[in-house]
Amino acid sequence: MKKRVSNIEVKKINRNRIFRYVNNRERTSKPEVAAALGISMPTVLQNVNELMEQGLVQEVGELESTGGRKAAAIAPVRNAYHALGIDITQNHLGFVLTDLSGTVLKHARVQKPFADDRGYYKDMGEAALEFLEREGGLGKGFLGVGISVPGIVDNTANQIVRSHALGIAGVDCSRFSEFLMLPSVFINDANAAAIAEIYHAETRFNAAYLFLGNSVGGAIIQERKGYLGDETANDRLYLGDNWRGGEFGHMTLVPGGNRCYCGKEGCLDAYCSAKNLSRHTDGKLERFFEEMEKGNKGFEKLWEEYLSHLAVEVNNLRMVFDCRVIIGGYVGSLIEPYLGRLQEKAAALNTFEADGSYIQACRYRVEASALGAALQQVEAFVSTV
Template sequence: MKRSTSNQEVKKLNRNRVFRYVNSREETSMPEISAALSISGPTVLKIVNELKEEKLIREVGEFESTGGRKAKAIAAVRDVKYAIGLDITKNHVGIVYTDLSGKALKHERVRKPFKYTQTYLHEVAAIVRRFVEESRIPKKRILGMGISVPAIIDVQRDYITNSHALGIYDVPCEELTACMPYPCELLNDANAAAITESNRSRTCSNLVYLFLSNTVGGAIIFGNETGIVRTAQEKDRGSVYMYKGNNWRSGEFGHMVIHPEGKRCYCGKIGCLDAYCSALRLADQTDGDLERFFREMEAGNQDLKKIWNEYLKDLAIAVDNLRMCFDCEIVLGGYVGSSMEPYIQEFRNLVAEKDIFENSGDYVYVCQYQQEASALGAAIFQIEKFIDTI
């Protein structure tokens, strides 16, 4: 039997496309929407009126006339909903909130060593309540919250299967979410940071996110530009897809072997990338303080410079391997990625030496969002789910 998209589905899809387009701009006009999305003027007018009635879009003035009637300027009502994002790490809790813009409206980081106890979880819930009060977020408009954790999460069973960093294994997600003040979902930290990066670029391109924090992880995002065959409608929607794998373990780049005769990784294997490129390799040189590592290296500490050069060489092996696997942009995130800006050209040169196709390292980037990227991604995840329903 031939499957055809019903009229109803097309209407719903167009409505969502119009809202996403308006939300992606500070302001726009109906002729602009019509031209950008190839939807007829009367249909755009009908959708915009519906969205205005539902208080999701508002008029914000008029554009200068280029002859004829002035076009009305419209914008998304972004404060219609909010979401909270948390990032739980071994020693800290990061917290942010956002609205439909997907931007961090406020962020905070609190030192709070993780303990798998009810006391710890209730204290984290109290941090969320205080943050909401202090930020004066209207509670009725809070959709929910996302919690980023350094863990592999089995979404189907709703279990944390493995978290080396937090020292918990095979724990129901509910144990961590039950006492939170809002509906809540857990996300892997690298996946959450990749959501932020992909949302921020809004180019919907394929990307691999390499997360260089106290452990090394990553995420694989399929955009909708090239490389994947999609139907025309899917292509227009502007959504991106994350590849999760058969066991929710995709993007565990930290356990790719880069030196088979090398150092032992915490997982037990020899020569994993994690043993060479986790932020700890650097921070351990300066009492766990990564910023101090870079400061002292810049001040001329040659021992640290040597370690940094080795770090970059090892990282280049991994990045080249990822480029060979995925043939797309590679974004360096996490604690180290966020500090890479001053060194990115030097690193691109190292990678270029390995590139057999183009002799270029131009495909490597430093993450655009460097503070609380994982917490923000966990919040954006909730916002995106809401936008999907529009």
């Protein structure tokens, strides 16, 4: 009996690995799948046939031959299923439509100051449904909604434990989705952005993801050396004992320093949130950099100070985790031209290394949190194939 069960398990795992392999590529072939995954040709053939019957894989002509017989090309049918991501911030709602490709197909951002009342949740639900209808996401293959929030999410209790940014504590997730009437899952905004970052990466890596939005958060990504396709992106996040793993924003950077919105003094957030820069330009971070580039000396000085504080944090993360540090969030999406300066400053603090090439800018710069939230629904589906 035990042996039979394990055979069924192996069959399921093989099928899932085959689908993920195909789904992660524009096109491939059955021999290529067999070789890459080390699965026998008859097993690959049988599974690909089943996936084609299900409408998840299709034949798309022939692959370029490197000699010998040409192989039939196969490709994923990605637009059969859609998912919606919503990013809730203090003042905005972000929307992303994705499909099995896991990319941003459509996105929108609207101003909507958060308020913990039925009016807000009703407006949010309506705005989300409007977006879905406009972009053609609703229909038979709609998988569900992922909602990203700037706070601590307890997925076991389905509760927002605390969000300083939204000013709420102990709120049931169902309150957010009451007017959506669609299956919804919740995730912390920085964790969501980190998932977007690792979802498409070809290779696995450890990383500390430092989310520099209007508040500062973070996520801890583990490489996990399991075989490809046996776990979801979520499994690779270290969440800690109380769902607070990676809350880098409230690490004490300057003892007795600037007041943080959390009520404590000297937190990283009080020095490195995007607001510390954008408050000089009416909340528009792009304008801060534009004016600095035009030669605003005051802004240059502010930016140097900002980078000095950031370098301390980045170096500390490097010391704790010994892995790459990815700069994400609002600041991360604009930091590329200044990465060299940050690397220089961080390297100067480092006991072991003379260069800071372990510091990178995030790859996903548009609605990363909303995308990562939606990817939870995509993953949930893909893991059942």
